[in-house]
Amino acid sequence: MKNHKLLFTFTIFYFLMGLINIHFALLGIVCMTLPIILLFKNRKKTWCQNYCPRASLYKTVGKYNRHSCKTPIFFIKGNMKWIILLYFVISLTFISISTLRVALGSKPPMEFLRYFILLPLPFHFPQAFDITFASSWLTHLSYRFYSMMMTTTTLGLIMALLYKPRTWCTVCPINTMSDVYLKTCRHETNKIRN
Template identity: 25%
Template sequence: MEKSLKLWKRYSFTLLIAFIVLGMFDLRFAVVAAVCMIAPIIVSIYKGRFWCGNLCPRGNFYDNVVSKFSNKRIPPKFLKSYYFRAIILTVMMSVFTSGVYKNWGDLYGIGMVFYRLIVVTTIIGIALSLVYNHRTWCNFCPMGTLASITGKFRKSKKVLHVSSSCVSCKICEKKCPIGLVPYDYKGDILSHPDCIQCGKCATACPKKAIGYNKITIK
């Protein structure tokens, strides 16, 4: 299972490229983007934002391609605030819903709504990476925001845990693409709802103090 996940994380970004190319020839194909709008919410019920850090083709595109030329600066806090994210969510969902409603019954028209949404937001994510790090978009992605909210209600799940052997060397903080501070959770689970569980903090930890445990979230 771990080997399959590693392969997916490394190569699933090709699905995003295929989506963009195929959409140029037939917009009806673009409606498959609905999967990437629904799946993050479903997965969050069980694993929080696991989709964002492991299964999202666009997220993996940012990790494997965009990270090579990103500025690697942590995004400003206002981009992570729920006020800003609520505005982005409201605006984007309003535009999306309106577009689908106006084109209802026309699969090409609905496909265009999906296609335009994915292409435009991907370009925004790339542009932001030139100023900040490669995962800047993920801080206020509408689906990520909904997954963050839904994930707060999960109970007994496999989650990252920071053991008491943590020495607060701050390496994990530098490696976190979302700008979280894992060592603040020393001796506890990494319960922050925006943790995308990419595992970069666990991989970078010199004391191997960060790992997965299946425990009950109270």
């Protein structure tokens, strides 16, 4: 990986910004769309190889793990990446539907954080200042997005501490989707050549 070693500060900055105001969580949408845009444009994993702040964080944290266990084969060759992709798709679907319902007034906004869609954090998430003019659906979307980023980043950190630093990358939904896309591209190219 050619990622700059200080890129991880962006990840820390992102989570700190959520403490200033939760609406900054929407910056995470950039982190999700940029890898896909670069993938379509360059037909390679430009984001993963050069710019991903999360990979930089895992690499930095993983340096302090001197007794890593062997990465389970289930992660490398098994279904773990599909399970994580499924979680990601379900999570995004829930986020979209519930945000729409909040916007339509049929559901109150969720103004707390939770892990894995189900487990609410047992304390109020502190906010340095409130944005009173923000629509309730935008606030809801921000909390949901921050929750998803928090869940996946924590999972990646646990994996970095248990196994190799970038174990998360083997199951990351962005990586799985990129692999499927690049495989399809190669298949199409081979078909044209033959």
